[in-house]
Amino acid sequence: MEAKLIVVGGQLEPNEFTLSLPIEIGRGTEADIVIPDTLVSRRHARIFEQDGLLFVQDLDG
Amino acid sequence: MRESLSKTDCCLCRISTAEIIRPNELLTLGTLTFRAIYDFPHSLETVIASQPNGHSSGNDTVRFDDAFKDTMVIDQPEPVQIPRSKPMPSLQADLNTDLPTKTLEQVRKENITNPQSIERKPSAQADVLAPSAFDSAKNFQNGLAFESELASKPNLFDNHEVPNQQKLADERQWLEQKIKIPR
Numbered sequence: 001m002e003a004k005l006i007v008v009g010g011q012l013e014p015n016e017f018t019l020s021l022p023i024e025i026g027r028g029t030e031a032d033i034v035i036p037d038t039l040v041s042r043r044h045a046r047i048f049e050q051d052g053l054l055f056v057q058d059l060d061g
Numbered sequence: 062m063r064e065s066l067s068k069t070d071c072c073l074c075r076i077s078t079a080e081i082i083r084p085n086e087l088l089t090l091g092t093l094t095f096r097a098i099y100d101f102p103h104s105l106e107t108v109i110a111s112q113p114n115g116h117s118s119g120n121d122t123v124r125f126d127d128a129f130k131d132t133m134v135i136d137q138p139e140p141v142q143i144p145r146s147k148p149m150p151s152l153q154a155d156l157n158t159d160l161p162t163k164t165l166e167q168v169r170k171e172n173i174t175n176p177q178s179i180e181r182k183p184s185a186q187a188d189v190l191a192p193s194a195f196d197s198a199k200n201f202q203n204g205l206a207f208e209s210e211l212a213s214k215p216n217l218f219d220n221h222e223v224p225n226q227q228k229l230a231d232e233r234q235w236l237e238q239k240i241k242i243p244r
Binding site: 001002003004005006007008009010012017025035037038039040044045047048052053054055056057058 | 078079080081082083087088089090091092093094095096097098099100101
């Protein structure tokens with residue numbers, strides 16, 4: 001499954017991410033998509049695919 | 062995007078389990094907003110219908126809760142309601158009219174009031190009914206007066222005489238003065 005996240009609000013480089021699912025999003029450097037924002041926890045969310053749909057799951061935020 | 066993910070403060074705190082990111086849906090994380098781009102080959106409604114309800118409980122089964130159902134946008138245009146109107150009275154009258162029962166006088170009156178309804182035909186009958194012959198109700202009334210006058214006129218054949226050409230010409234001239242006979 002080919003999926004992308006495109007930044008449409010805020011500043012982040014790069015502004016487009018091709019997702020190799022599942023991925024983790026967080027402030028920590030171990031995340032697949034690193035968001036340098038204090039409002040984002042180090043392991044914030046996980047995005048995975050099931051039945052052709054994307055799902056977002058909270059981790060420890 | 063659903064409200065729980067639009068919050069700028071730790072947006073996923075209210076979500077303990079997984080939620081769908083629909084194609085082209087916005088996902089807000091902190092101060093950033095992402096748009097999820099992917100192709101979904103099936104009908105979203107079909108997938109939802111096949112998965113009863115609720116969130117994922119952590120196993121392989123992903124469920125959906127009622128709050129998420131409220132965010133679903135299912136494009137189902139409402140059926141167009143076509144009002145059932147009654148036929149116009151005049152049309153209904155026409156439908157109820159038995160045309161063969163009309164008398165010639167009724168047909169003539171209708172043609173006088175609505176000359177455009179006369180279908181032009183090359184026949185003599187069509188010419189008689191044409192608006193030029195009966196172009197007004199006044200002419201029609203004049204025609205009735207003429208008929209009564211004609212009835213009072215002595216008949217040429219009362220004496221069982223063979224009319225000569227002069228009498229026929231006079232009679233024709235007299236008739237032409239009264240009405241216009243199509244030639």
